[in-house]
Amino acid sequence: MSKKYLVVADSTTDLPADLAKEKGIVTLPLKYHMGEDTFTNYLDYREQSVDIFYDLVKEGQKVTTSQLNAEDVIGALEDKIKEGYSILMLTISSKLSGTFNSARLAFIDLKEKYPKQDFILIDSKSASLGLGYITIKAADALKEGMTLEENAEFINNLIPTVAHWFTVDDINHLRRGGRISAAASVVAKTLRIKPILHCSAEGELVSRQKALTRKRSIKSLFDIMKETALPNQKTAYIGHGADLEAANELAKMIKGEFPNIEILIHSIGPVVGAHTGQGVLALFFEATTR
Secondary structure: OOOOEEEEEEHHHOOOHHHHHHOOOEEEOOEEEEOOEEEEOOOOOOOOOHHHHHHHHHOOOOEEEEOOOHHHHHHHHHHHHHOOOEEEEEEOOOOOOOHHHHHHHHHHHHHHHOOOOOEEEEEOOOOHHHHHHHHHHHHHHHHOOOOHHHHHHHHHHHHHHEEEEEEOOOOHHHHHOOOOOHHHHHHHHHOOOEEEEEEOOOOOEEEEEEEOOHHHHHHHHHHHHHHHEOOOOOEEEEEEOOOHHHHHHHHHHHHHHOOOOEEEEEEOOHHHHHHHOOOOEEEEEEEOOO
């Protein structure tokens, strides 16, 4: 008899709260800090609305973020583990956050304490709605009857195919967070370039293209999807930082090329948004290559 288990992810999935709840996903929220205030990044933004967050960022408010620690993971999961659940957990890329390592340490402790349960931890090599996309797939596989081990194998095979492409309005946020070099940010800012970046197969942020205008950067995201998306593409996710108009513009382009596709449009939450800034626009889909 296969063991019952839960699909767990950190809050950088940026999924709509009601969708995560509907799918039975257990979400562990990270924290972010603005001045002397600390906020928990719940998916429903109960402590601070995402609109207020981006307004403050646009005004120049500096934001820092905190990874999950091992105690956070243990505290959030232990009651369910006592009920007999094993755990399949997906985290934001280990190249972007220490959350994966914290969860690894937590799972070592939990396995010693609850040896009858299984604990599988997966570095998604992803972020934001890319992680959200993968987590939804894991939750659906659980409901379809996959065992813990089968689901883990399924997800590990899926991860290299989930493309993450995005553009930002202000590259300084990526520079301050150490996500790109100072030299690259100076060039982009001086020339007013809109960079096109992606999350590599290793889970690192890499600048791949440049566009001279916002409109061209949006078109570039669409062109990349048109060229690399799997032919039977059923779903795409679009994330944005307080720029629904740009998200809708991108969705319209995609619908024109893939008329039967379902598109989820949702805000990029504060923990990821702290490093991308207001105006970020991101596209996630299954592709022939990341």
